[in-house]
Amino acid sequence: MSLHLTRLTLSHFRSHHHASVEVDARPVALHGPNGAGKTNLIEAVSLFSPGRGMRRASAQEMVRRPEALGWKIEGLLQTGGGLHEITFRSEAGAARQVHIDGKAAPQVQLGRMARVLWLIPSMDRLWIEGPEGRRRFLDRMTLSFFPDHAEQSLAYEKAMRERNRLLRDQVRDGFWYGALEGQMAEAGAALQANRRAALARLAGAQAEAETQFPAAELELIDGEQPCPDSASDLRAALEASRPRDLMAGRTLVGPHRGDLRGVFAAKGVPAEDCSTGEQKALLISLILSNARALAAETGAAPILLLDEVAAHLDAGRRAALYDEICALGSQAWMTGTGPELFAELGERAQHLEVTEREGQSVVENRRV
The missing domain is CATH 3.40.50.300 (P-loop containing nucleotide triphosphate hydrolases)
Known part of the structure; x- marks a missing residue:
């Protein structure tokens, strides 16, 4: 096909x-x-x-x-x-x-x-700029495997925006946070599970390939605060984080704080420390691995x-x-x-x- x-x-x-x-x-x-x-x-x-x-x-x-x-x-x-x-x-x-x-x-x-997958020149600085671009890159790859990933992302972002509004307004009554944190926990756990499953598929596709483009070892890492994988634990973490979040005026724990770490597998060198040419080759390798995994899965x-x-x-x-x-x-x-x-x-x-x-x-x- x-x-x-x-x-x-x-x-x-x-x-x-x-x-x-x-x-x-x-x-x-x-x-x-x-x-x-x-x-x-x-x-x-x-x-x-x-x-x-x-x-x-x-x-x-x-x-x-x-x-x-x-x-x-x-x-x-x-x-x-x-x-x-x-x-x-x-x-x-x-x-x-x-x-x-x-x-x-x-x-x-x-x-x-x-x-549909893409690689454009603005992505060349992926490994040396902020984590937002790497999260977006990871989520695009994840979306290619799990079409419902976009809906989970939208649900999480919508609930988080409402929670952040409460935090900025210094609302301290826990009643107002409960439902929103429940929504964030359910969607956030699904996001984490999808991301990890996508990374596993990419790792498998890279391991099976013989290519001139170098393999990258990828790892999903947390932000400053650990992000639990289960919905119940993430909900508990959000509740426990309210005092810190009130001081910051935003949510400090969750999958929106995560990052993608890449390592040039053959050399053991972090992607951000590789040469410009090596960083580009790693990106091409990931796009090809993504495509290879999708072809195997969908035909x-x-x-x-x-x-x-x-x-x-x-x-x-x-x-x-x-x-x-x-x-x-x-x-x-x-x-x-x-x-x-x-x-x-x-x-x-x-x-x-x-x-x-x-x-x-x-x-x-x-x-x-």
Whole structure:
């Protein structure tokens, strides 16, 4: 079974006034000058998974300027269940609406139909910046295995916002905290369980692979306060933490305080101490392992979005990456400034050139 887009049409999306491409299940190599609209194209593909897409942008930020009329994305998605027509629409920057086969649908349904993974340049500093980005990276990987993970995250965040409001208002009556802490405990325990299960799947996928990309040992660690795994223990920890939380004006214990620690397995070196090239290679390894584990579990490789990935690799590793993508059978959308970056793919991929003409992005098929 192959999961892939067969057609993608954009209208008034970012730099694209109108663009339509028809593709098959092979990898898609997009080349063209900086600013032509390559990343905008794969950002549209990222919306075929739950959430705000690979740039975490609002619908308003995706509107083509200066018209600001709203935007529309249409795609034909081939899944194990058949061919599905998926439409995203935002009127004048309002929150986007999702329709699947002509019917309104929640975003979480996308996660049950398709898995989409991405690696973009802003993630290159993942190991050396704050824990928020690493939690988000871990949760995206977890969501690929557990589509309901997004609902648990939303439930936890909603209850925590209400609890933090009580803390900021210095409310001390425990009656007001009980129900909220119960909701946080149930959702938080589910988040922790999902995260640990996802890390176990990644570890298994890395151990079974023979690849030129280094394996990473991953560990979920607590924040300043230990985060219990069970709902009952987490609820007790939240109750015990109220005095500290009242002083801080926010919740100091829970899965929202956790972090992801990575170690270059072959060298035993923490990821944050590795060279820039090694950190990039570790990220690629994790994305490939994520894809490998999903393919084994679901029978279909996920769609991959790799923005400017080739520019950071030497010719040997670039060829190895392409070989692994083709072996997976993944429809990988990759961007680069020139066609030479994708020469090793040859006819194993379809090659599209993205250029800018009269202020509009233009997409054209190019033969190898």
